[in-house]
Amino acid sequence: MKLPITLPAPAKLNLCLLIVGRRSDGYHNLQTAFQLLDLHDELRFELLGQKAADELIVAGMPQVAAKDNLVYQAAMLLSDHCGVLPRVKITVKKRIPMGAGLGGGSSDAATTLVALNALLGCELPISDLAALGSKLGADVPVFVQGTSAWGEGIGEALTPLEMPEATYLLVYPNCHVSTQAVFANPDLTRDSSAITIARFLSLGAGNDCERIVCQLYPEVSTALDWLKQWGPAKMTGTGSCVFLRCESPGDAIAIQKEVPSKWQSFIAKGVYQSPLSALVS
Numbered sequence: 001m002k003l004p005i006t007l008p009a010p011a012k013l014n015l016c017l018l019i020v021g022r023r024s025d026g027y028h029n030l031q032t033a034f035q036l037l038d039l040h041d042e043l044r045f046e047l048l049g050q051k052a053a054d055e056l057i058v059a060g061m062p063q064v065a066a067k068d069n070l071v072y073q074a075a076m077l078l079s080d081h082c083g084v085l086p087r088v089k090i091t092v093k094k095r096i097p098m099g100a101g102l103g104g105g106s107s108d109a110a111t112t113l114v115a116l117n118a119l120l121g122c123e124l125p126i127s128d129l130a131a132l133g134s135k136l137g138a139d140v141p142v143f144v145q146g147t148s149a150w151g152e153g154i155g156e157a158l159t160p161l162e163m164p165e166a167t168y169l170l171v172y173p174n175c176h177v178s179t180q181a182v183f184a185n186p187d188l189t190r191d192s193s194a195i196t197i198a199r200f201l202s203l204g205a206g207n208d209c210e211r212i213v214c215q216l217y218p219e220v221s222t223a224l225d226w227l228k229q230w231g232p233a234k235m236t237g238t239g240s241c242v243f244l245r246c247e248s249p250g251d252a253i254a255i256q257k258e259v260p261s262k263w264q265s266f267i268a269k270g271v272y273q274s275p276l277s278a279l280v281s
Helices: 070-082 104-119 126-133 140-145 179-184 197-203 210-216 218-228 249-256 275-280
Strands: 005-022 028-047 056-059 088-093 149-153 157-160 167-172 242-246 264-271
Touching: 005 104, 005 140, 005 264, 005 275, 028 104, 028 140, 056 070, 070 088, 070 104, 070 126, 088 104, 104 126, 104 140, 104 275, 126 140, 140 149, 140 157, 167 218, 167 249, 179 210, 210 218, 218 242, 242 249, 249 264
Parallel strands: 056 088
Antiparallel strands: 005 028, 028 088, 028 149, 028 264, 149 157, 167 242, 167 264
């Protein structure tokens, strides 16, 4: 790859989210189906001159302090691991709403890891890069791997999963959900029975976090109830975005026209392979 270059960071849906146990380290064992989407952020990578005062600049997200930004953390994590200086400017163009359960921050971090792994000549295999990414968040590995997948463990044990082509309508009720608050809630279901991939593909599965999020965040409950009038809508991850699989792109467009103006909405197609994979292979 040559700089400057602009690369995508795709969103995801959790088509199901089962909590099948609690671990001794405080984390939860999960089962989930990650569906990658063609909705994506964009990250532009530019080389900093040798006289630049900074070794790394992250721009485009003024609402997040640089060192709290997962893009910054990912770049420095890879830099420290490989012993090289990034000396790049990364400009993030956000399209994926923050705090929506669509994985935007994790995907931005994964794109940073994948891009800098190539640009800095680190040449880490994808498995090592995904393991490194898991230090930043449980959703980062699926974006590094670059395919829709069945996830287990804390979400890092991945099996590539190609699902039927689908168009989704996403409704974001402009509400930021605290994942920590959801998993700390004493009423959260933590003992769902584990299922097989075949069972999921045949019968589907629910989201154990949905009931708690709807209790804590009435805006999510209202959006979910509204979308359910059009079909079996669900919440993705720990929210706050809700989604509906539509029969056709035309149906998605028709329903989107009815979405109340107080909410954001997106139409996205499910994809098996991340668009990032083809650009850095």
